[in-house]
Amino acid sequence: MRGVVMYGPGDVRVEEREDSRIIEPTDAIVRLTATCICGSDLWPYRGVEPVDHTLMGHEYVGVVEEVGSDVSTVKVGDFVVGSFVISDNTCEICRSGFQSKCVHAEFVHGGIGTQAERARIPHADGTLVATPGQPDEDLIPSLLAASDVLGTGxxxxxxxxxxxxxxxxxxxxxxxxxxxxxxxxxxxxxxxxxxxxxxxxxxxxxxxxxxxxxxxxxxxxxxxxxxxxxxxxxxxxxxxxxxxxxxxxxxxxxxxxxxxxxxxxxxxxxxxxxxxxxxxxxxxxGPAPVRRYLPELIQLIWDRKIDPGKVFDLTLPLSEAAAGYEAMDERRATKVLLTL
Missing domain, CATH: 3.40.50.720 (NAD(P)-binding Rossmann-like Domain)
Known part of the structure; x- marks a missing residue:
């Protein structure tokens, strides 16, 4: 599968990566419909954070292609929105509303990387939320925003x-x-x-x-x-x-x-x-517990009561991700959506 890798500051490449596969019974494989570039991705791009062949991306929506044997809240064919932090949504910290500090917390950026065609999402039951049905195409940018920037804001x-x-x-x-x-x-x-x-x-x-x-x-x-x-x-x-x-x-x-x-x-x-x-x-x-808000935010978007997708002012194919990073770095774009 294709995915974005940052080799070093200012060096963004789209290359073939090993295809995602189920590793743990709590995993799900999501075929991504859309992903995007975050303002926080600019820190390593500018050399402020260390980066070395890092898998990029932590905002994502898409369709579930495969689930592990222990996954029960999402199924193959569901359209899902996921948080940028992995969580089980059952531990004591999660139940208090701070899923970003889950005992199993893992940032999607780096270890997983969702600026790609597919992604393995650990603890799928606690991280992914299915939409009420298959969304119209015009809702996808807003649902993507819910994965991080909307939930963080x-x-x-x-x-x-x-x-x-x-x-x-x-x-x-x-x-x-x-x-x-x-x-x-x-x-x-x-x-x-x-x-x-x-x-x-x-x-x-x-x-x-x-x-x-x-x-x-x-x-x-x-x-x-x-x-x-x-x-x-x-x-x-x-x-x-x-x-x-x-x-x-x-x-x-x-x-x-x-x-x-x-x-x-x-x-x-x-x-x-x-x-x-x-x-x-x-x-x-601190890191936002986006998972806490996802059900409410998805419903507001589904009912067309909010339109966070307008925050994307540049859309590019995944193959042109490097141009998207450059546009955001130069403030020619507020947020770049990558299509797959």
Whole structure:
């Protein structure tokens, strides 16, 4: 089968890989219908994370082709959406709603790689969720978004306790930040402030529910948020970038007693303990437990109540994956969908 392998920074190739096969009785083989490139894939692409012949991809939807003898919740022929973290969905941690910290947790990126024609999904019963039927083609991008960016944005907004009566500020206008705006709107937030300098992303942010746009960054951006909130800061803040500046901007934009949901994959972020101490805020974040939200998100998409698929602004065949990475690296694309 064909799959994407990153040999080193900036070196992305599509090549023949060993075909996926059942190894454990809890496995399922999924013939992928669509996959995509994540903003976090750019960290190794840019040399920030180590990479050496790494199997790429962790967002995926497709049709079950084969199941192990212990799999019972999905069957051959089902169209499924899977989380980017493998989980059994039965352990004590999973039952508390944090499937991304499952005792069997395994990141799909690297060990499995779903930028490919097929994928072996371990713990299929706990990781995959079947859709109500075979989806129309126009729903596939939105269902694919649920595999990571929608679920991650939703977790961030939930962690920030976005809801009625709240002002939400979203730091980051990438795919996850845009999905956090969609989530905050669905959760009933009164006001949603998108922090963005990119005109096309600002337009999509407003489509998803942003009421205000702040282009300033750093301390100036924090001052602007406070100006818009009577000097207090936002009740709920989402950090969806993962840099030192963005994280401290998010902390500064959160009012005393407010909630910060952070999901940007960070590198070398140093949080000054004294600043966090005196901020007096609640924080919750990390790898999103997407599996917790998948049934609800799939139903919202199926009923056409949300349209997260609009976050994909470039579609390419799998064979042109390298061009997709280049487009996202150069910010010519927000998120690239790869067809198979």
């Amino acid at each position: 939703w977790f961030a907004a939930d962690a920030a306790q976005a809801g009625p009566g709240k002002t939400v500020a979203v730091v980051g206008d990438g795919a996850v930040g845009l999905m956090a705006i969609l989530a905050a709107k669905q959760l009933g937030a009164d006001r949603i402030i998108a922090m963005s300098r990119h005109p096309e992303r600002q337009k999509l942010a407003r489509h998803y529910g942003a009421t205000d746009v702040v282009e300033e960054r750093g301390e100036v951006g924090v001052a602007k948020i406070k100006e818009l909130t009577g000097g207090l800061g936002a009740h709920s803040v989402v950090e969806a970038v993962g840099t030192q500046e963005s994280f401290m901007q998010a902390v500064g934009a959160t009012r005393g007693g407010g909630h910060l949901g952070y999901v940007g994959v960070n590198h070398d972020v140093q949080i000054p303990g004294i600043e966090l101490f005196f901020a007096g805020i609640h924080t919750l974040g």
